[in-house]
Amino acid sequence: MSSNMRSSVSELSSALRSCRAAFWGIGAMSGMLNVLALTGSLFMLQVYDRVIPSRSVSTLIGLSIIVGVLYVFQGALDALRMRVLSWSSSLLDERVGRRVFDAAGQVSLRIRPTGDGLQPQRDLDQVRGYLSSTGPTAFFDLPWIPLYLGICFLFHFWIGVLATAGALILCALTLMTELLTVGPAKEAAAAGVKRNMLAESTRRNAEVLQAMGFAGQLGRHWETANSSYTQSQRRVGNVASSLGSASKIARMILQSAILGMGAWLVIHGQASGGIMIASSIMMSRALAPVELAIGSWKSFVAARQSWGRLNKLLQTIPAVSQPLELPKPKSKLTVETLSVAPPGDQRLVVTDASFELSAGQALGIIGPSASGKSSLSRALVGVWHPARGKVRLDGASLDQWTPETLGPSIGYLPQDIELFAGSIAQNISRFDEQPDASAIIAAAQAAGVHELILRLTDGYETQIGEGGAVLSAGQRQRVALARALYRDPFLVVLDEPNSNLDAEGETALTEAILSVRARGGIVVLVAHRPNALSGVDHVLAMANGRVQAFGPKEEILGKVLQRPTVVGGMRISAPGEGKAS
Structure with a gap:
C-alpha cells in the first residue's frame, strides 16, 4: 500500500476514531439492551412456572411492575443509542465534510473527470445516513447472539441445537446477500453516475438543446442510462428483498419449530411450559440482529461503496500541509x-x-x-x-x-467565465467574509464596469443567479475581470x-x-x-x-x-x- 493510500485511509479512519468514545458507549448500551431483552422471556418463564401454579396475584403484580420498569428503561436506552449514532454521524461529517468539499472541487484539476461532480457529497450523505440508521445496531447486537444460544442450551440441549442451526442458516443467508449484491451494486453505481452526468449537462446546455432541437436525442441517451441504472437497482433490491423474505420465513419456521420442540419436551416431562414459551421468545431475539443485518444490507453495501470512493478521492487530493508563509510576490x-x-x-x-x-x-x-x-x-x-x-x-x-x-x-x-450565484459585490470580492467596499469599487472601475453596475436595479447587490445568468456575456466577462483585479x-x-x-x-x-x-x-x-x-x-x-x-x-x-x-x-x-x- 502506497504512502498516499495509507494517508487517505488514515484520514477517514481518524475521523471515525474521533467517535471512538461514542462507539464504546454504543457498545455498552447494546450490551445492556441485549441483557434487558431477556426480560420478556424470563417474565413468561416466571408466569408459567411460578405464578400460574401458585395462583399468586401479588407475585404477578410484582413481576409486572418490575417488567414494566425494565421495558421503559430499555426503550429509553434504545432511543439514547440511536441519538448517539446520529451524533456520531454528524461528527464524522463535521470532521471530513470540508475536506470532501475541497477535494471534490479540485479533483478535475488532477485527473480526467469521469463521474458526477456532486457524487462525493452524495457519498458522504450516504455514509452519514447509514451511520444514523438502525443498520449499524445489528453489528453491535450480533456478538450477543451466543448469549441467547447459551441460554437456549441451558433450557435444553436440543433446544440449543435447533437455535444454533437457525442462527447458522440466517448467517448463510447474510453471506449469500453479500455475494449476490456486490456485482449489481457496482453496476448500479456506475450507471447512476452516467445518468446524473447526462442530466446535469442537459441542464447546463438547455439553450443549445432548445435552439437546435436535439433534446430528444439526449433524452433517449438518458433513458438508456436510466434503464441500466434502474435494472441494476432492481436486481440489488430483488436479491435483498428475496433473501430478506427468506430470512423472515426461516425465522418464523424456526420459532414454530422451537415451540414444537418445547411442546414435545413438555409432553415427555423434560421441560416446563415456561421453558417452551421462553425458548420461542429467546430464539426470536437471538435471530433479530441477523434479520436486521439482511434487511439493511442494501444500505450497508451502498455506504461501503461510498466509503471506498471517498477514500479514493482523498487519496487523489491529499490534505495540503501549511508551509512557511512567504512574503507576497512583488518583483x-x-x-x-x-x-x-x-x-x-x-x-x-x-x-x-x-x-x-x-x-x-x-x-x-x-x-x-x-x-x-x-x-x-x-x-x-x-x-x-x-x-x-x-x-x-x-x-x-x-x-x-x-x-x-x-x-x-x-x-x-x-476563457470560460465562471461566476457564482450571489451578488455582484460578492463575486468581485471573491466571496470575502470581510469585503472591502472601496476595493470592490476600485476593481469595478479598473475593469470599466462600475457605471454599468450602477445602472442595474440593485447595483452591486444585484443577484446574478447561477453562472451569472442575469448578466449578458459581455457583462459577465467584465465582472470577472473586476474579480481578477480585486485588491491589486x-x-x-x-x-x-x-x-x-x-x-x-x-x-x-x-x-x-x-x-x-x-x-x-x-x-x-x-x-x-x-x-x-x-x-x-x-x-x-x-x-x-x-x-x-x-x-x-x-x-x-x-x-x-x-x-x-x-x-x-x-x-x-x-x-x-x-x-x-
Whole structure:
C-alpha cells in the first residue's frame, strides 16, 4: 500500500476514531439492551412456572411492575443509542465534510473527470445516513447472539441445537446477500453516475438543446442510462428483498419449530411450559440482529461503496500541509523549462517553455488554436500542475504557497467565465467574509464596469443567479475581470479577456492592463484578436505547444508579419492593422 493510500485511509479512519468514545458507549448500551431483552422471556418463564401454579396475584403484580420498569428503561436506552449514532454521524461529517468539499472541487484539476461532480457529497450523505440508521445496531447486537444460544442450551440441549442451526442458516443467508449484491451494486453505481452526468449537462446546455432541437436525442441517451441504472437497482433490491423474505420465513419456521420442540419436551416431562414459551421468545431475539443485518444490507453495501470512493478521492487530493508563509510576490515571474499535460493525461500540450517577466511588464501570448496558450496560462496560476519544470514568483515555486495564501496575489480570468450565484459585490470580492467596499469599487472601475453596475436595479447587490445568468456575456466577462483585479494582485493572467467585449470594453481592458503595470504588477494575456495587445510590451508566440519566439512586442510582431510560420502559419496583424486571419 502506497504512502498516499495509507494517508487517505488514515484520514477517514481518524475521523471515525474521533467517535471512538461514542462507539464504546454504543457498545455498552447494546450490551445492556441485549441483557434487558431477556426480560420478556424470563417474565413468561416466571408466569408459567411460578405464578400460574401458585395462583399468586401479588407475585404477578410484582413481576409486572418490575417488567414494566425494565421495558421503559430499555426503550429509553434504545432511543439514547440511536441519538448517539446520529451524533456520531454528524461528527464524522463535521470532521471530513470540508475536506470532501475541497477535494471534490479540485479533483478535475488532477485527473480526467469521469463521474458526477456532486457524487462525493452524495457519498458522504450516504455514509452519514447509514451511520444514523438502525443498520449499524445489528453489528453491535450480533456478538450477543451466543448469549441467547447459551441460554437456549441451558433450557435444553436440543433446544440449543435447533437455535444454533437457525442462527447458522440466517448467517448463510447474510453471506449469500453479500455475494449476490456486490456485482449489481457496482453496476448500479456506475450507471447512476452516467445518468446524473447526462442530466446535469442537459441542464447546463438547455439553450443549445432548445435552439437546435436535439433534446430528444439526449433524452433517449438518458433513458438508456436510466434503464441500466434502474435494472441494476432492481436486481440489488430483488436479491435483498428475496433473501430478506427468506430470512423472515426461516425465522418464523424456526420459532414454530422451537415451540414444537418445547411442546414435545413438555409432553415427555423434560421441560416446563415456561421453558417452551421462553425458548420461542429467546430464539426470536437471538435471530433479530441477523434479520436486521439482511434487511439493511442494501444500505450497508451502498455506504461501503461510498466509503471506498471517498477514500479514493482523498487519496487523489491529499490534505495540503501549511508551509512557511512567504512574503507576497512583488518583483518577478520566472518560467523554467515548463511542460504541461492535461489532468489525467500523459500527452504534453506545452513543452519546455521558458521566459521571465519583471514587475511592470505585460506579456501577450499569441498562436493558432490548440497551440497551448490556455494550457500555459492555467499552469502560470497553478490550476494545472507542471509535468516538469517550474513556475516561480520571486524565486519561489508555486507549490511553496497554499492556494489560500497565494490567491490574493493572483488575478485570473479564464476563457470560460465562471461566476457564482450571489451578488455582484460578492463575486468581485471573491466571496470575502470581510469585503472591502472601496476595493470592490476600485476593481469595478479598473475593469470599466462600475457605471454599468450602477445602472442595474440593485447595483452591486444585484443577484446574478447561477453562472451569472442575469448578466449578458459581455457583462459577465467584465465582472470577472473586476474579480481578477480585486485588491491589486501582483500577477494577473487573462485568457482571451476581450472575446465578448465591445469597443468600450476593449478600451477599458487596455486601461486595466496599463494600470496593473503602473502599480508594479505583471500581466499575462492570451489573445487571438490583436487589439488586446495594445497594453502589453512583450509577446510570446506559440505553436504546437512550444515557444516559437519571445521578446519585445514590436520585434516579435515584426517577425510574425515577415514570417507567419513563426506561429504555425497563423498570420497576425499588428495592432490597428486588422484582425487575425
